[in-house]
Amino acid sequence: MKYISNPPDAASLMTTARSFGNYDLPGALADLIDNSIKARAKNVRVHCVFSNVDPVVRIIDDGCGMSPDELQVAMRPASTNPTVERSPDDLGRFGWGMKSASFSQCMKLTVVSRKNGELSAAVWDLDDVDNWKMGVLSEKEIETLIDPLLKVSDGTEIIWNKCDRLFEGGTLTQEQFNHLIVHTRNQLSLTFHRFLAGEVRGCRLSIYINGTPIAPYDPFYSTHLATQALGREEIRHGRSNRVRIQPYILPHYSKLVLADFDRLSGAEGLLRNQGFYVYRQNRLIISGTWFRLVKHGELSHLVRIAIDIPNTLDSIWKISVDKSDAQLPAFLRNRLLQIIGSLRNKSAKVIRSKGAKIATGGNISVWNRHVHDGQIRYLINRTHPVIEALFDPKRNSKATTNSALQIIEQSMPVNNLSQDLGGDSVKVNQVTLNPRTIIEQLEIALPSMLLDAGGAMERLTAELRRTEPFAQNWKLVEGHIREKGWIK
Numbered sequence: 001m002k003y004i005s006n007p008p009d010a011a012s013l014m015t016t017a018r019s020f021g022n023y024d025l026p027g028a029l030a031d032l033i034d035n036s037i038k039a040r041a042k043n044v045r046v047h048c049v050f051s052n053v054d055p056v057v058r059i060i061d062d063g064c065g066m067s068p069d070e071l072q073v074a075m076r077p078a079s080t081n082p083t084v085e086r087s088p089d090d091l092g093r094f095g096w097g098m099k100s101a102s103f104s105q106c107m108k109l110t111v112v113s114r115k116n117g118e119l120s121a122a123v124w125d126l127d128d129v130d131n132w133k134m135g136v137l138s139e140k141e142i143e144t145l146i147d148p149l150l151k152v153s154d155g156t157e158i159i160w161n162k163c164d165r166l167f168e169g170g171t172l173t174q175e176q177f178n179h180l181i182v183h184t185r186n187q188l189s190l191t192f193h194r195f196l197a198g199e200v201r202g203c204r205l206s207i208y209i210n211g212t213p214i215a216p217y218d219p220f221y222s223t224h225l226a227t228q229a230l231g232r233e234e235i236r237h238g239r240s241n242r243v244r245i246q247p248y249i250l251p252h253y254s255k256l257v258l259a260d261f262d263r264l265s266g267a268e269g270l271l272r273n274q275g276f277y278v279y280r281q282n283r284l285i286i287s288g289t290w291f292r293l294v295k296h297g298e299l300s301h302l303v304r305i306a307i308d309i310p311n312t313l314d315s316i317w318k319i320s321v322d323k324s325d326a327q328l329p330a331f332l333r334n335r336l337l338q339i340i341g342s343l344r345n346k347s348a349k350v351i352r353s354k355g356a357k358i359a360t361g362g363n364i365s366v367w368n369r370h371v372h373d374g375q376i377r378y379l380i381n382r383t384h385p386v387i388e389a390l391f392d393p394k395r396n397s398k399a400t401t402n403s404a405l406q407i408i409e410q411s412m413p414v415n416n417l418s419q420d421l422g423g424d425s426v427k428v429n430q431v432t433l434n435p436r437t438i439i440e441q442l443e444i445a446l447p448s449m450l451l452d453a454g455g456a457m458e459r460l461t462a463e464l465r466r467t468e469p470f471a472q473n474w475k476l477v478e479g480h481i482r483e484k485g486w487i488k
C-alpha cells in the first residue's frame, strides 16, 4: 500500500461547516461566549441590530485575547484534536465552535484580537475560499474596523458580515427579528445563569445585547423559599470523574408571582420544561429532557433535576459540536431511574398541597382552584362582578346571563387543568357528590325540559339520561322523579 495526499476541497468543507450542529442564534452566540469565558472575559457585548442592507453582528469580549500566531491557529478549522485533554475551565472540545457557529449565521467571519497590546485580525469569506488561504488584515485595515474597546484594552472581537442565514436571506421582518432577540436573551440568561450570577469563577460574567445586560435565570428557583432541594449525590466514573445530581421540586405555581410563573413555564409550558438540566462545566447544555427514561408528564411538572458533568466525560456523553445535545451514558441510567422513582410521590404532594386563585392578569379570577384532601376542583368565583350580577334580580337579564357565560367560556383554566391532569396521581374531580345540589339543579332544569319533551315522560327520561350531571347520577334522579310521581 502507498499513501497519497487527499485533502478536502477547502470551499466545500467550509460550506459544509455551516451545517455542523443545529445552531440557532442563541446557540451560535453561546458557542462564542464559551470561548470568551475560557479567555477569562468579564464582559461580552453583542451588537446585533436589524438592517435590510448588509447587517453586521459584533461580539466583543475583554478576555485575554490572542497573539497573531494564536489567532492563526484559532481560525483553522478543527484547530484542536477533540481527544486532547482540556483544562477544567475550558468549554471547548472540537476546535470548530468559533467557525461553525459563525458560519451557521453568516458567510464572512472576521476575528480581531488584542493580546498584550498587540492587534491582529483574520478573515474567512465563504464566497472566496481559495485553497485554504486565509485573509490577514493590515494594521491600517484593523484600525478602520475595530471596536473602541480594543483600542485601549485586550480582548477579542468577532464580526459577522453577509448574515444570510441569520436574516433568512433578507426575508426576516423587523418584528420577527425583535422576537429572535428576545428569545436569544432568554436562552442566554438560562444557558449562562451560573456565570451571570457570579456562582463560578469568583466573578460575575456580564453579557449585553445591544447595550442591555442579561439577567441570570435560574431554572430551579433555588433561592425561592418554597423550592425544595432534595438529596444531592455524586456518582463516580473512573478514578476522577464525578457526576453531580441535584433534584429540585419547584414552588407550587400558587406561590409564584405571575411574571415568574410565565418564565417558569416558558413558551411551551411547564410540562415541556420538566426533566433533567445538564450542565457541562457549569454551562447549561441541555434542558428539559428525560432522556426517554420516563414520559413527559409522568412526573409532576414541578420536578427538575440538575446534572453536572465535567468536560472529561465529553466522549462518553457524546457531546455534539454545537453543545446542544448529548447522550445519557449507560453507567448513569439505572441510578437516574431510581431517583425518578423516588420523586414521584414527593412532587405529587407539592402539587396537591395548596389551592389558590388562578393567576391571571387581574386579581379577581373567574375560576378558582380548590384543593381538598388531594382532590382538585375548579369552581366559578361567585363574587366576580359579572357572575354576581346573575344573582341580583334587578340586574339579571338575558344580556347579563350571556356575558356571564361568555366570560366563563373565555377564562376556562385550560393551562392549569392540563398541568393538574399531567401531575402524577393528582386528581381533578369536578363531579359534585352532594345529592341535594343535584336535586336542586334537577328542579331548575325540569320545567324547560318537560316543555321540550311536550309533556311526554318517556322523552323526558331519555333527555335526562343524556344530560349532565343527571346522567351520571341517574339513580338519584330517577328516585326523585319517581317520588314526585312523574314516572312509575
Ligand SMILES: Nc1ncnc2c1ncn2[C@@H]1O[C@H](COP(=O)(O)OP(=O)(O)OP(=O)(O)O)[C@@H](O)[C@H]1O
Residues within 6 Å of the ligand: 031, 034, 035, 036, 039, 061, 063, 064, 065, 066, 073, 074, 075, 079, 080, 091, 092, 093, 094, 095, 096, 097, 098, 099, 155, 156
Ligand atoms: N474570544 C476568544 N478569546 C480568546 N481566544 C479565543 C476566543 N475565541 C476563540 N479563541 C481561541 O480559538 C480557539 C478555537 O476556538 P473554537 O471555538 O473554534 O474551538 P474550541 O473552543 O477549541 O472548541 P469547540 O469547537 O468545542 O468550541 C480556542 O481554543 C481559543 O484558543
Ligand SMILES: [Mg+2]
Residues within 6 Å of the ligand: 031, 034, 035, 091, 092, 093, 096, 097, 098
Ligand atoms: Mg469554542
